[in-house]
Amino acid sequence: MASFAQFGNDLYTGRRQINFIGRRRLWYAISAVLLVVAATGVFGRGLNFGLEFTGGAELKVRGVQNTQDYDTRAEDTVRKATGTDDNLIITKIGDSDIRVQTEKLGSGTAADNDKVATALAQEFGVSPRNVDSQFIGPSWGDTVTKKSIQSLIWFLALLSVVLAIYFRTWKMSLAAIIAVLHDLFFTVGIYALAGFEISPATMIGFLTILGYSIYDTVVIFDKVRENTHEAFATGQRNYDQAANYAVNQTVVRSINTTVIGLLPIAAVLVVGFTMLGAGTLLDLSLSLFIGIAVGAYSSIFIATPLLTDLRRGEPSIKELARRAKAYQVSQRSALTEANTPKAGPGESASGVVEPERAAAAAAARATRTKKRETHPLARLDRDDK
């Protein structure tokens, strides 16, 4: 606990820095591998669309006392009621729930659905009110999918405009959007690989991930903007370093918000899994859980490095890098002069010198500058600045 606070302090002041930006190729490679895996899942294995998308019928008998031979009993009941028992999937959920799924129940009409529901209630000795029946025509899923894709496109379009206006650079907007798409694709890939069923509730979850992922990215980008603004003003560190410093300074916040975001969802997930079985609650929380975790990762490891790559070619960024380099070279010589202890591991990553050493260097330079007033090269040095 204390060490976590200390860790946060160190990241904030710069005593310890993690080189997020410098190792960006590593993160890109990791993400690329993950995305390829996700793609093989999506295009190879395919997505497991739920009943809502494929059309069909599902009946759930709840609170069954005697579940012995439930599968043959259910099968017989369906055959008696509709005349056919083709393609029936009969499963037991928990101790007392029986689920019957099929692509087509009898003649595939809602009326047949009701008939079977009544028959099942009789067979398993429960009140007809305890039988949940669902009948979905095959074109239903198309409507939902079309709508979801429509909202996705609209959301991304509006979002990029809002972010571009807020951050006053379309590159931040683009980086954020790429990160979001990364999250979305990755989450869908996990679904494909694990074979989780995709229901309309899952689709809601996917769409909500967008908001979450963006939220996280926005908070980090806000700090990036602040730090780079400062870097432009002082010329002490280049864009990459300023951005890396920003990520380091917000990483504790990222961890805290992610944990706090995940906690209630984890609770829903556990309660849903152990007590409810498949349903809106479970579908939604599962996709959110995966999405938020992936979103936190992408904000730190993908969005910010991408941003620095996007801006690297800009003249003002190059100019800043040149200025920062000059400053850091002179500072380094000052540090050597002051004979401070060895540099920390993250010093070059964020351009933040450990406070103690910086103070020593400043002191050294103060004395050195005094000496230089009489030194023949003093004029040259000043010109450089």
Place this chain on the structure above:
Amino acid sequence: MATRSRGGRSNGHSKSVLAVLLLLIVALFGGVAASTAFADPKGQWSPKLGLDLEGGRQITLEPVVAEGAQQVNSGQVERAVDIIRKRVDGTGVAEAEVTTLGERNIVVSVPGEPSKEMLSSLARSSALSFRAVISQTTNEPVPRSLPQPPSVPKPTAKPSAGSSSTATPKVSSSPTSGANGVYPQAFSQATPTPTPTPSSPASPATSTPAASTKPANPSDTKWASQPVSANWVKAGVVEQGDTYQDLLQVYDCSDSDTRLAASTSPANQPVVMCDQTGQAKFLLGPVEVKGDTISDATSGPATNQQGQQTGGTQINLKFNGKGKKAFGDMTRRLAGFQQDSPQNKSAIIVDGQVLEALGTNDAITNGEAQITGSFTPSSGKQLADELKFGALPFSFKELTNDQISPQLGQDQLHKGLIAGAIGMVLVIIYSLFQYRALGLVTVASLLVSAVITYGAVTLLGTLNNFRLTMAGVTGLIVAIGMTADSFIVYFERVRDEVRSGRPLKAAVESGWQRARRTIIISDVVNFLASAVLYILSESNVKAFAFTLGLTTLIDILIVMMFTHPLLTLLARTKFFGGGHKWSGFDPERLGAKGVTYAGRGRVTIADRRAAEGGQV
């Protein structure tokens, strides 16, 4: 000195902001209280629950458009929603909801367990038409003993397959009440003219065996001896080669499958249908006037030729050009038949049922017809509405049909709430762990936001018929984390400021200045996401998006009006302001001591900022 006076002001400011928030909450619950007392329908103290939590049935209907016909437009869908809403209301089900889904689909949500009749009435064709009556009889289906079990797809659905006792005729002794209207042209016939027919099908058709000749006009009795169209054979009502006369005999008004077959009969063929009470059945000619040629239908007090009110209610129909001609042709022919004979009548047909069978006094060629009869003002209006709204060129098929048991919903809600409570406790524990006493501020903020959310959802339930679904509940649970998120952004900023060496009072303010924009932009993004979802998505996605948007707004409200003022006030206490070990703001633990000593760079930045913007 200056600092103190400013501090005092901001202190008072914080208190007044908190007071305003308190007022808002009181007003919110005052609104809820008022809604329970005055609103119609009455409000309640708990949120309205959606179908998935309350139990009930949800059906999605999709319009079926004949091939080559024009596309369904949104106006037509709106009218269809009206009709279906009327149908649902007509069955006496309270609280049913009929909404559109996308551009063309319609979702009907009915709480509880609606009857089968009601459900089947929903998807029925709404198309309305006029047909000439050829013959009329009481509903006494003759059980047919077919020579062998017919090879039809649904043998069980065949009413006549069983013994004769199953096909019980409905009250056959009473005279039919199907014909209760008339088109008055020369005079108004105030009383209905029921046409009691002997229980045996004494239609003229039996006495005209000339089956080979083609019927001359839609009223021709020769239609009775024509072979039935394929849909009747398919539905298992009659056999291949049977005539409409046979169909009239076996037709059973109480069988919904038979009626479905009637509603899907081809327009250019005769048809057998019953009236609404199921007591009279008719053999009707091909469709002569289509419902979509009615340009307007109104009801009002009946007037005679001199324009004086006669005390009854009449229905005024207006046809467009096409309808005017078709209706004129029909009435001219029908007026030629003897008054009170079945063939004098035309039938208005909706959904495979004869809505009204009307006697015709005179040819109506001006495209404006009046119908008089034993209408009450309300039944007249209902018929007028049916005529006006029933003129939809499509019927519906069921896309989804979900029965949700109330137990399941209650169970889900119960467990969802448990999950929410566990989630809340976990968040509280974590924030206490991470932020010590500051975590209590989080707890208090979350509680206030829970109270406001509860009030808002309840009030919206009354005002906007907003219903909390499972997706909505999940949205609320998820929002716990999201709301706590903004506190963290704030607290971390304040801590950053403390780390930079600022005293807590100043840190709370300058941290707020910076955290505020971050919180606002993130909430704007979140709100944008939920708004897009809400506008573009459907049914349960909408509910989720709505709760998410609502909690985002409440989040901003709480952070601005509760968390920040509270923290400002707390920063002035000795415990927090002094940076007590357990306050979450202990400068030592935040490394501030070290920074002030060595991290001159940071302090310089803070000082420079202070000098520039006066943010301290």
